[in-house]
Amino acid sequence: MTVARNPGVSVEAARSALNPDVSRRAALGGALALIISASLPSGVLAKEDEPLKFGRDAMPNGWRDDPRVFVAIDPEGIVTVTCHRSEMGQGVRTSIAMVVAEELGADWSKVRVAQAWGDETVFGNQDTDGSRSLRHFFMPLRRAGAAARTMLEQAAAAEWGVPASEVVAGDQMVRHEPSGRKENWGRFAERASKLPLPDPASLKLRAPADFRYIGKGEIGLIDNHDFTTGKANYGIDVRLDGLLYAVIARPPVFRGRVRKFDASAAMKVPGVLKVFEIEPSPPPTEFNPLGGVAVVARNTWAAIKGREALKIEWDDGPNASYDSAAFRTALEESARKPGKTVRADGDVDAAFAAAKQRVTAEYYVPHLAQAPMEPPVATARATDTSCEVWTCTQAPQATRANLAKRLGLKLDDVRVNVTLLGGGFGRKSKPDYVVEAALCSRAMDGAPVKLTWTREDDISHSYYHTVSVERIEAALDERGFPTAWLHRSVAPTIGSTYVEGAKNELPFELGMGLVNLPFAIPNIRIENPEAPAHVRIGWFRSVSNIPHAFAIQSFAAELAHAAGRDPKEYLLELIGPDRILDAAALGDVWNYGEDPAVYRLDTGRLKRTIEAAAAGVGWGRKLGEGRGLGIAGHYSFVTYTAVAAEVEVKDGEIAVRQVDIAVDCGPQVNPERIRSQMEGAVIMGMGLGLSAEITFKDGRSEQRNFDGYDLTRIDASPKILNVHLLPSGDYDGPLGGVGEPGVPPVAPAIANAVFAATGKRIRGLPLNKHFGA
Incomplete structure (x- = not known):
């Protein structure tokens, strides 16, 4: 073989x-x-x-x-x-x-x-x-x-x-x-x-x-x-005879590099064997290592202590002054000016000129880190003629190709053994850490080396989910219903990882709930102003659906309030009558990579998930002071999901009491796994909506571990979490996705519930930041 x-x-x-x-x-x-x-x-x-x-x-x-x-x-x-x-x-x-x-x-x-x-x-x-x-x-x-x-x-x-x-x-x-x-x-x-x-x-x-x-x-x-x-084997569990261990001190600022370093103290740490520099690859970033100084030792603890003893002088490079607060202001300024038009239906300008009322809002989603419970790790045995790795990767073929390229080997000389992954969420699609392990092994004359990322490494050097500002304006008629909709989405693109200087969202990002807006509004214009990237941008569970859903579903609830309408009924009216929409007609040339003749957007299915989530949470029931209900629906990865949430805001803290999530992914192959995926999506979505945020000062991440990057803990999980599975279609027909679609509607549903509970409209994530929690 x-x-x-x-x-x-x-x-x-x-x-x-x-x-x-x-x-x-x-x-x-x-x-x-x-x-x-x-x-x-x-x-x-x-x-x-x-x-x-x-x-x-x-x-x-x-x-x-x-x-x-x-x-x-x-x-x-x-x-x-x-x-x-x-x-x-x-x-x-x-x-x-x-x-x-x-x-x-x-x-x-x-x-x-x-x-x-x-x-x-x-x-x-x-x-x-x-x-x-x-x-x-x-x-x-x-x-x-x-x-x-x-x-x-x-x-x-x-x-x-x-x-x-x-x-x-x-x-x-x-x-x-x-x-x-x-x-x-x-x-x-x-x-x-x-x-x-x-x-x-x-x-x-x-x-x-x-x-x-x-x-x-x-x-x-x-x-x-x-x-x-405890018998399952993850990337961190790999053992080989003669195994050595490594960590790397990476530039604290993206595209920084080592100016000089002193390893004399590090080499005195018991167990440390070698310290050497890893050169960063020239732009574009792709899946290449960031560079830095590697420490190889007889165990991981010795490698970490050796790294702590290093004296490194860094050249912080072109992103040395990156400040995420100032960048937010710059994104907001861009969102207030025209950008590249990516969808244009009707005459938006004429509709605004004739409007009875105008409503405008801007929404902000910060950088996010995937933070899988098992940080990136890889074990490699690499020589001048071959390479074999054992690693937790979502992308074994990309891993193999990147190893071959960086090591100068033929593809047939590279073997990638895939272990179980302790979470991924998109981070482990980027195999920079595997290449690092191989470089460490080659530096040790082919001895096997396990390269471990600590939690601090993971959060400080991620391929982050993009930061974004979403500005939406609506022209309303006498009933308070939109006659025109203008949406400007401003966010650094994942394309910047592959193309130096890329500043506009790619078709697959635009097709994540933005250009394929399913609302029955006669005049729609969607624009995409430019935004440069100052950190590595990568995939994150549900990707650009997160900011697009947060903005659109929050704005729908704002319009309902302006019209004096029930948010659920108003959202259903925005979606309009049941109809089948063609992706290309909406300006979506991607359509999640699927045949648009087979996978078409069915507004009836979206509405049914909204109705199911609302029925589950008991929409319309009377609640006590400081409690409220919110709802949101979204189409992503050719699946329809909706979330209805009940929250309580007391003493400046937001507590999510109940969540009902409804999903229609077509024919259900493994319902138990669908249910589990939706439950996990709700918990992850709560973390993104309530507490998670990566900020930058002087080009450096201000969060380094879970004491600063706060995810949902078990004590904050809702006491009631119901999953409603809506089967549709037959097993000869197309299936939808399951892993990612549950995340996008969670944050807007909670934000809308917070407004219902307090009358306070929050347009920036994380929500807890606005209540001092």
């Missing part, structure tokens, strides 16, 4: 680094009779000490619909499904295995999961982002399971000399119905693996009425035992 040309690194070493308690044979998905898995295609089981190799020839039959990419069956009938996406708490390993097992007809108790290594030529796109793992692979995985079942039936039929149409595979057995003959399907796995792939058009997928797993929500996590007993 070709998985990594890395002399001196055996299959056994790769296995034991991740889990020393699992045998090599078990880790690779079974014994010699296997239906090709993503870990080992048929006939290529390596010797114990054979170096790993890899490349396209490892999987000549392609990927996706091919069961030999995803399915392995051992002689006892145990099924191992390979997951090609990264597991970071969203349950993708369970859901992918569940889909394959459904069509294969496997007994769930005899299904296991293995993690794919990073190789786009085998697995296709492996980036775990955009809420698209099941959205894109549900049908290919079903076909892979059905093909494996068909091949088992064909193999048994050939051996028994009976028609394949009379043979049925299921529950780890193959049966010949007329004769009653049956045998464990593991006996036919090797023979089945050598058969030609069935024509996809000939595959018989199971009818939804016959599903045992899909849509049932009673599966539980396939890794749950390991999670709850």
Whole structure:
């Protein structure tokens, strides 16, 4: 099998680094009779000490619909499904295995999961982002399971000399119905693996009425035992013989660099082995290391103490004077001037000239850090000719490509082993930390090195969620309903990470709830003034939907108040009659990367989620003093979500008492995971809305740990949190996303509830900052 040309690194070493308690044979998905898995295609089981190799020839039959990419069956009938996406708490390993097992007809108790290594030529796109793992692979995985079942039936039929149409595979057995003959399907796995792939058009997928797993929500996590007993292996858990440990002192200001340093005191720290400079890459930033001074030691504590002893003189570079408070003022000034027009419907200027009333508001969302509970970490073994890493990454293929580029290696000479992720939220899509680990290993003559980011490293050197100012103006008629809507969105773009000097939001950012505004307003103009970036900007769970939803849903509630209307009823009227909207007609050329003929914005579905959330929270009920209800709805990642919140404001503190979140993501594959994702989104959204903020002074982050970057703690969680699942469509139709869509409506729903409770309209996050909490 070709998985990594890395002399001196055996299959056994790769296995034991991740889990020393699992045998090599078990880790690779079974014994010699296997239906090709993503870990080992048929006939290529390596010797114990054979170096790993890899490349396209490892999987000549392609990927996706091919069961030999995803399915392995051992002689006892145990099924191992390979997951090609990264597991970071969203349950993708369970859901992918569940889909394959459904069509294969496997007994769930005899299904296991293995993690794919990073190789786009085998697995296709492996980036775990955009809420698209099941959205894109549900049908290919079903076909892979059905093909494996068909091949088992064909193999048994050939051996028994009976028609394949009379043979049925299921529950780890193959049966010949007329004769009653049956045998464990593991006996036919090797023979089945050598058969030609069935024509996809000939595959018989199971009818939804016959599903045992899909849509049932009673599966539980396939890794749950390991999670709850501490056996699960994350990036921080990797161990290799002779392992060394490293940390890096990075420039405190983005694009700063080392002017000079003195390592004499650091080298006196017991355990410190080497101190050396890592040169930053020239702009643009991309996923390159920031540079700085690396300290390698015999343990992480020694490396940290060595770093503390360093004497470094920094050149702070072009962002030395970055001040986030002053930058907010600059963004507000830009928002008050015309910018690049990105959507224009009707005649906005004429409508404003004839308006009975005008309402204007500006909204602010600060920089945010992803702050996963497991900070970035990677273990690398890198020489002049090869590199192998073990890491918690959302983007194994980007990791592999960046390693090859920075180390000057061929892609086939780089191996990326993916561990579990202790959270990601977009931060672990950027593999700068993996490249750092490889550079440290190469500096130690190929010895394995684990590079750890501390929490302070993580918060001070993130790829931050963009800061933004959203200015919205509306012209109202005599009923208080908008005849015109002008929205200016000003925010540094993620494009600045890739293109030096980029200042306008990219199409995918504009398509996140901005240009695809679904309101039934005749005159709409949306503009995007320029904004430079002074820090690294990167993906963050739900990305630009956060500022756009906060502004639009808050402004809708402001308009309702101006019109003397109920906020929920007014929001529904803004959305207008049920209709199907075409993304391109709204100026959205991205459409979450989906076919606009298949994925279209259905305002009826959005309205139903709003109604469901409102019904759940008991909209309209009388509340005591200092309590209020708020609501918000949003469309993102081709899914519809709405949040209704009850808050209490007392003694200058905001307490969220109840949250009801409704979601319509189309057909539901794993309802239990959808529910969990929505619950997590509410808690995360509360943190962003109430307390989280990254500010900068003299180019430096003023927050360094959780004492300054405040996230929602368990004592602040709502006592009542209800998730309302609104199934729609069938399993032959398109699926929506789940991981990200729950976050955007949380903050505006809470802000609107705060207004209902206090009469105080807050237009800047975090909300607690305005109450002195």
